Amino acid sequence: MDRTQKPVIDIQHITYRYERSPVLDDVSLTVQPGTFLGLVGPNGSGKSTLIRLMLGLLKPQMGDVRLFDTEVRKFSNWGKIGYVSQKANRFNAGFPATVFEVVSMGLFGPVGLCRFLGKKERTRVHEALDTVGMKAYAKQPIGRLSGGQQQRVFIARALVSNPELLILDEPTVGVDANAAQRFYDLLAALNQQHGLTLILVSHDVGTMTRYVSDIACLNQRLHFHGSKSEFEENPDFSALYGHEVQHVVHEHGELTQ
Numbered sequence: 698m699d700r701t702q703k704p705v706i707d708i709q710h711i712t713y714r715y716e717r718s719p720v721l722d723d724v725s726l727t728v729q730p731g732t733f734l735g736l737v738g739p740n741g742s743g744k745s746t747l748i749r750l751m752l753g754l755l756k757p758q759m760g761d762v763r764l765f766d767t768e769v770r771k772f773s774n775w776g777k778i779g780y781v782s783q784k785a786n787r788f789n790a791g792f793p794a795t796v797f798e799v800v801s802m803g804l805f806g807p808v809g810l811c812r813f814l815g816k817k818e819r820t821r822v823h824e825a826l827d828t829v830g831m832k833a834y835a836k837q838p839i840g841r842l843s844g845g846q847q848q849r850v851f852i853a854r855a856l857v858s859n860p861e862l863l864i865l866d867e868p869t870v871g872v873d874a875n876a877a878q879r880f881y882d883l884l885a886a887l888n889q890q891h892g893l894t895l896i897l898v899s900h901d902v903g904t905m906t907r908y909v910s911d912i913a914c915l916n917q918r919l920h921f922h923g924s925k926s927e928f929e930e931n932p933d934f935s936a937l938y939g940h941e942v943q944h945v946v947h948e949h950g951e952l953t954q
């Protein structure tokens with residue numbers, strides 16, 4: 698990791714409240730290029746809120762967010778950032794789109810019908826599917842795929858614009874343990890072979906710590922941020938965030954996108 702480069706994300710002293718009490722209190726976090734950051738914390742600790750602030754979807758009451766050295770409200774180069782939300786792994790069986798069409802939406806948004814794609818764009822969609830090992834499924838209806846396969850397609854959709862940063866919010870919810878492990882292998886390869894900066898929100902701390910380079914522990918405040926080895930050497934944080942958190946069960950609803 699080149700620490701002399703500008704951070705991909707630079708968050709300084711953020712406070713955010715939806716209602717009266719702050720959900721995030723004086724949180725600062727910088728993410729350097731090439732990092733694979735695991736963001737952990739118990740239910741309701743503010744992880745998704747922090748991600749929404751990073752993406753400019755929420756505006757902090759206090760503090761600053763910079764993306765690629767630009768203030769988030771002035772940032773426009775969204776193709777540099779891929780985002781897979783926690784509810785992105787549920788298309789029902791009748792959803793009327795093929796895998797190819799879903800991935801092509803990553804180039805042009807939901808109106809990007811494939812008949813408008815040029816040869817170059819079509820090649821990019823196939824390359825993105827190839828990267829996640831789903832090229833053979835291009836013509837399949839998305840709703841017929843398993844949760845783990847759908848999750849790979851969402852990664853392909855996020856990768857098709859060639860992002861430099863990929864943010865994943867609980868990507869393995871509803872995916873079985875084997876598929877989750879293959880999924881983490883894929884993320885590690887994207888990080889190591891393609892130099893992609895990754896931020897992964899997960900409750901599965903035990904599995905996640907095998908793959909990430911850095912860990913951030915959030916619970917309204919940022920209680921820890923450092924390398925994986927620093928985390929593991931710190932009995933307080935690894936006990937608190939490494940064990941109690943990983944068994945929390947989620948009850949997220951069906952995808953409505």
Ligand SMILES: Nc1ncnc2c1ncn2[C@@H]1O[C@H](COP(=O)(O)OP(=O)(O)OP(=O)(O)O)[C@@H](O)[C@H]1O
Nearest residue numbers: 715716720738739740741742743744745746747900
């Ligand atoms: N739109 C909203 N309006 C009001 N309160 C909200 C809203 N979204 C989240 N909250 C509250 O903010 C707190 C943090 O929520 P957030 O979703 O950021 O936590 P999280 O760490 O991602 O949780 P989980 O692990 O359960 O997904 C929670 O107490 C939640 O109830």
